[in-house]
Every structure is written in structure tokens, then in C-alpha cells.
Amino acid sequence: MRTLMKTTWVELKLFAREPLTVLFTFAIPFVVLFVLGGVFGNRPADPHVYRGFGILNYYVPAYIALVVAAIGLIALPVHLAAYRERGVLRRFRASTIPVWSVLGGQVAATFLIGVLASLILVVLALAVYHTRSPQSLVGVLAAFFLGAIMFATLGLFLGLALPTARAAQGAGVLLWFVMMQISGPGAPPEVLPTALLRVADATPLKHLVVLMQDPWFGLGWNGPEMLIVLGFFVVAALLTIVFARRS
Amino acid sequence: MGTVIEVQRLHKEYGSLVAVDDVSFQVMAGEIFGLLGPNGAGKTTTVECLQGLRHADGGQMRVLGLDPWKERSSLRRRIGSQLQESALPDRLKVWEALDLFATTSLSRSAREQLLEQWGLADKRNTSFSSLSGGQRQRLFVALALVNQPEVVFLDEVTTGLDPAARRTTWDLIEQIRERGTTVVLVSHFMDEVERLCQRVAVVNHGRIVALDTPARLVEQRAQQRRVLFHWEGEPLSWLESLPHVRAVQQQGNQVEVQGDGAVFQHVAAALLQRGIEPDDLRVERPTLEEVFLQMVGKSDEE
Numbered sequence: 001m002r003t004l005m006k007t008t009w010v011e012l013k014l015f016a017r018e019p020l021t022v023l024f025t026f027a028i029p030f031v032v033l034f035v036l037g038g039v040f041g042n043r044p045a046d047p048h049v050y051r052g053f054g055i056l057n058y059y060v061p062a063y064i065a066l067v068v069a070a071i072g073l074i075a076l077p078v079h080l081a082a083y084r085e086r087g088v089l090r091r092f093r094a095s096t097i098p099v100w101s102v103l104g105g106q107v108a109a110t111f112l113i114g115v116l117a118s119l120i121l122v123v124l125a126l127a128v129y130h131t132r133s134p135q136s137l138v139g140v141l142a143a144f145f146l147g148a149i150m151f152a153t154l155g156l157f158l159g160l161a162l163p164t165a166r167a168a169q170g171a172g173v174l175l176w177f178v179m180m181q182i183s184g185p186g187a188p189p190e191v192l193p194t195a196l197l198r199v200a201d202a203t204p205l206k207h208l209v210v211l212m213q214d215p216w217f218g219l220g221w222n223g224p225e226m227l228i229v230l231g232f233f234v235v236a237a238l239l240t241i242v243f244a245r246r247s
Numbered sequence: 248m249g250t251v252i253e254v255q256r257l258h259k260e261y262g263s264l265v266a267v268d269d270v271s272f273q274v275m276a277g278e279i280f281g282l283l284g285p286n287g288a289g290k291t292t293t294v295e296c297l298q299g300l301r302h303a304d305g306g307q308m309r310v311l312g313l314d315p316w317k318e319r320s321s322l323r324r325r326i327g328s329q330l331q332e333s334a335l336p337d338r339l340k341v342w343e344a345l346d347l348f349a350t351t352s353l354s355r356s357a358r359e360q361l362l363e364q365w366g367l368a369d370k371r372n373t374s375f376s377s378l379s380g381g382q383r384q385r386l387f388v389a390l391a392l393v394n395q396p397e398v399v400f401l402d403e404v405t406t407g408l409d410p411a412a413r414r415t416t417w418d419l420i421e422q423i424r425e426r427g428t429t430v431v432l433v434s435h436f437m438d439e440v441e442r443l444c445q446r447v448a449v450v451n452h453g454r455i456v457a458l459d460t461p462a463r464l465v466e467q468r469a470q471q472r473r474v475l476f477h478w479e480g481e482p483l484s485w486l487e488s489l490p491h492v493r494a495v496q497q498q499g500n501q502v503e504v505q506g507d508g509a510v511f512q513h514v515a516a517a518l519l520q521r522g523i524e525p526d527d528l529r530v531e532r533p534t535l536e537e538v539f540l541q542m543v544g545k546s547d548e549e
Binding site for chain 2: 006007010013014017018083086087088090091093094095096097098
């Protein structure tokens with residue numbers, strides 16, 4: 001436990017020393033949000049798009065999910081693949097630090113960074129655009145927790161499975177970008193063609209967006225979406241265990 | 248002095264490649280034991296198995312009385328490792344690395360002492376990526392020592408260092424031993440092993456080809472002679488039956504007779520007896536460098 005806290009703290013410090021990653025993680029979501037806000041304002045609900053919610057109301061929980069996905073799909077795998085590529089993981093394995101606390105530290109750091117980035121996003125959206133605050137805070141927090149852990153675990157798998165940091169970067173950005181466009185944080189799902197919606201159904205982000213939005217707008221806890229997100233987590237965790245043993 | 252490491256018939260394959268064929272040796276408490284050999288000889292694989300980083304395919308090993316694979320987590324607490332080709336996160340600072348690798352909270356004074364000893368005191372706030380090659384190696388050794396291990400494994404610790412940095416590192420390795428820590432040193436430098444090791448195993452193609460003190464290794468091999476001359480005629484394989492002759496090689500008109508002691512005298516007399524009088528008949532003793540190359544079969548494969 002003490003080792004896990006040490007590795008988490010070190011990972012947080014290392015993250016803070018990468019200016020580009022910090023900028024990407026914290027700035028991009030609300031820059032996009034502010035552009036949207038500037039273009040549309042928080043336009044009142046139109047029942048045909050954005051699940052019937054106001055545009056910015058719709059996007060705030062979706063962007064929280066997007067932030068969590070960015071850290072899990074890009075930042076973490078690139079970091080971990082670089083560890084493997086450069087022999088950092090080997091160095092840790094040969095010490096008294098178990099590999100599991102290195103990986104655990106990365107998940108924990110990812111989670112905490114996700115919390116901070118989401119808080120910044122929500123506070124700014126509430127303050128500037130007076131978006132709706134969560135109807136069920138417990139539900140939103142639970143959804144966030146599940147989503148962050150799921151994407152971090154997915155990130156571990158990618159970081160362990162992909163051969164190099166460059167490969168991880170390519171794969172991560174591609175996955176993230178596709179998901180951003182079709183899984184909810186991009187175009188409203190109502191305007192997407194059926195084929196793309198099917199593809200979106202296969203992405204974890206789509207389900208996390210709905211899982212975040214439902215308690216946020218007072219639609220209650222979405223059990224089926226929770227099961228799907230949990231399913232992604234279990235698969236990612238199993239793959240992580242397999243690849244961690246092999247590496 | 249007790250035995251700290253015991254290896255019997257270690258065997259390890261990577262797919263179809265035999266990395267370690269059959270290696271057995273013992274390391275005594277308090278010595279610097281060298282594993283010398285060319286790249287790809289199986290040295291690193293051997294010490295990786297001993298540190299529980301790889302699972303051996305065959306043989307028995309005991310390190311500090313523990314099975315290095317099955318009891319690797321207890322073993323890790325008692326050994327220190329400096330790995331070949333490893334790194335730390337670029338932006339990790341020197342003092343943070345020491346803190347991270349210490350199993351128990353490192354007191355400020357203990358940390359400063361280690362930094363001081365390894366010449367890293369003025370680098371404590373420098374990130375890993377900004378360290379020079381020598382500083383990185385010193386940091387790795389300091390990390391290997393941070394938990395006061397009973398055995399330290401150093402794998403090509405001076406590779407890539409300039410001559411001055413190598414000498415400094417050698418002094419520091421001797422200091423490790425003076426404090427009673429056993430050292431296993433992997434190297435492909437003859438001079439390094441000669442300077443530091445009490446005993447050395449020469450490894451080639453996954454086998455130990457010689458194991459002795461450095462002085463005796465050279466002494467034994469210094470007995471060896473090469474007799475060289477030109478000869479155009481029938482093969483001279485009958486020379487092999489002479490005393491002190493080990494092998495006869497004929498390439499074109501160049502003949503090389505390998506042997507020891509009085510091989511030259513015997514060859515010269517036998518040739519004369521058969522009326523062969525090569526005018527460039529000469530004998531050569533191997534140099535130190537050649538002793539090593541000879542043992543590892545002059546292989547230049549990586």
C-alpha cells in the first residue's frame with residue numbers, strides 16, 4: 001500500500017512535468033466547450049437532438065467522459081509503452097517495487113488527474129454558461145469512478161500490448177478521435193447514420209457518456225449501461241493480466 | 248566463507264536459440280565474481296535467472312539459500328540489481344529515484360550519504376534524462392545499493408563510459424566489496440575483470456570455458472604457443488602425434504601448430520628429421536587479449 005502511494009505520487013509528479021500532456025488533458029475539453037458555447041450558447045432544448053437536452057448541458061457530462069477517455073487511451077498507454085520500450089519497467093521489476101504497484105500507480109494517477117480535469121471543466125461550465133448541475137451527484141460520481149477505472153485499465157492493456165510508445169500514440173489518438181466523433185461527445189447521436197451508431201455501440205465511450213448523462217439529468221441510474229461499462233472493464237482487466245504476465 | 252550463490256547445470260532457451268546451455272558455478276561470500284564473455288555468450292541471461300527476472304528451463308539455483316524464481320519477492324529484498332539497458336522515467340529526479348527504490352523510508356542523512364558517495368550530491372535535483380552516461384550508471388549502482396543488499400549484480404556497468412569514469416566506477420565497486428557485499432560482475436572487458444575480480448568464469452556459447460582467478464587464467468594460457476611456418480607440400484597432420492602439440496591447422500601454404508611448453512622444439516626437431524626446413528619457422532606466445540579471444544573462440548558474432 002505504501003509502495004502504491006509512492007508510485008502514484010511519483011506518477012502524478014511525472015505527469016505534471018509533461019507540459020504538452022498537461023495542456024492537452026486540461027485545456028482541450030473546455031476550449032472545445034467554449035467554442036461550442038460561443039457558437040450556440042446554451043441553447044434551450046430541442047427534442048430532436050442532444051437527447052432533448054440543451055447543447056451545453058448535453059456536452060458537459062459527455063466531455064467529462066471524453067477527458068477520462070483521453071487520459072486512459074492516450075496518456076497512459078504512451079507512458080507505459082515508453083516504460084517498456086526503454087527498460088524502465090525492467091528496472092522496476094528488478095527492484096523491490098512490484099510491477100503491480102507500478103501499474104496501480106498509473107491507474108491511480110490517471111484517476112486523480114481525471115478528477116481534477118473534470119472539476120475544472122464542470123466549474124467553468126457552471127460559472128460561465130450556467131449549465132445544469134448534476135441531479136444525482138452520487139450517480140454521477142459512481143459513473144465517473146467506473147468510467148475512469150475502465151479507461152485506465154484499457155490504457156494499461158494498450159500500453160502493455162503495443163510494441164512502442166509511437167505505436168501506442170498512433171493507436172490511442174486514432175481510437176480516441178473516432179470515439180470522440182461518433183460516441184456522443186461529437187455530433188449528436190440523433191444525426192448519425194445507423195451504421196455509425198452501430199459502430200459507436202461497440203465503443204466504451206458511448207456507454208460511459210450515457211451512464212454519466214442519465215444521473216446528471218435526473219433520469220436515474222442506467223443499469224444496462226453500467227453492465228456494459230463493467231463488461232469493458234472486465235475484458236480490459238483480463239487482457240491486462242495476460243499481457244502483464246507475458247511482458 | 249560461505250557459498251552465496253550456487254548454480255548447477257543452468258539451461259535457458261529463447262525459442263530455438265539456446266542462450267545458456269550448461270552453466271555451473273559457485274559464488275563465495277564477500278568476493279567479486281566475474282562473468283566474462285563476448286556479447287551473446289549468455290552472461291546476462293545467467294544473471295537474470297539468478298535475480299529471478301527469467302525462469303530457467305533447467306538446472307538448480309540457490310541465491311542466499313533461496314530459489315530465485317519461486318522466492319523472487321523475498322530475494323529482491325536481499326539483492327541489488329544494476330541492469331544492462333535499462334532506464335528511469337526521463338523526468339524523474341535523482342533524489343526521487345532513491346526515495347522510490349528504498350523499501351523503508353530513507354532518512355535524509357542516509358540519502359545524502361549515498362548521493363555523496365556516488366558523486367551525485369550536486370545532481371540530486373537533476374532529472375534522469377539530463378544525466379550523463381557515467382552519472383546514470385552511478386545512479387543505477389546507488390539504487391542497487393539503497394536497500395543494503397547482501398549480493399549486488401552489476402551487468403556491464405562500465406560499458407559506454409570514458410576511461411576516467413571507468414576507473415572511478417572500479418574504485419566504487421571495490422568499496423562495495425570492502426563493506427562485505429558480494430558482487431557478481433558481468434563484463435566483456437578483460438582489464439576490468441582482471442582489476443576487480445577474485446575469480447572469473449569465462450562464458451562462451453552458453454557454457455563456461457574456464458573458471459579461475461584472473462592471474463591463473465592468464466598463466467595457464469600463457470603456456471600456450473603457436474608455431475608458424477610456410478610449407479607447400481603434403482599435409483602435415485602427423486605433427487599432431489608429437490608431444491605438446493594440440494592441433495595443426497593448414498590454410499593454403501600457412502601452417503599453424505598449436506600447443507604448449509616445448510612445442511616449438513619438438514616441431515622443429517621432427518620437421519628437420521624429415522628434411523623439412525622452413526626458413527620462416529617461428530613461435531608466438533599469446534598476448535593477454537588473445538588469451539581471452541582464444542577462450543571465446545575468436546567469435547565476432549554479436
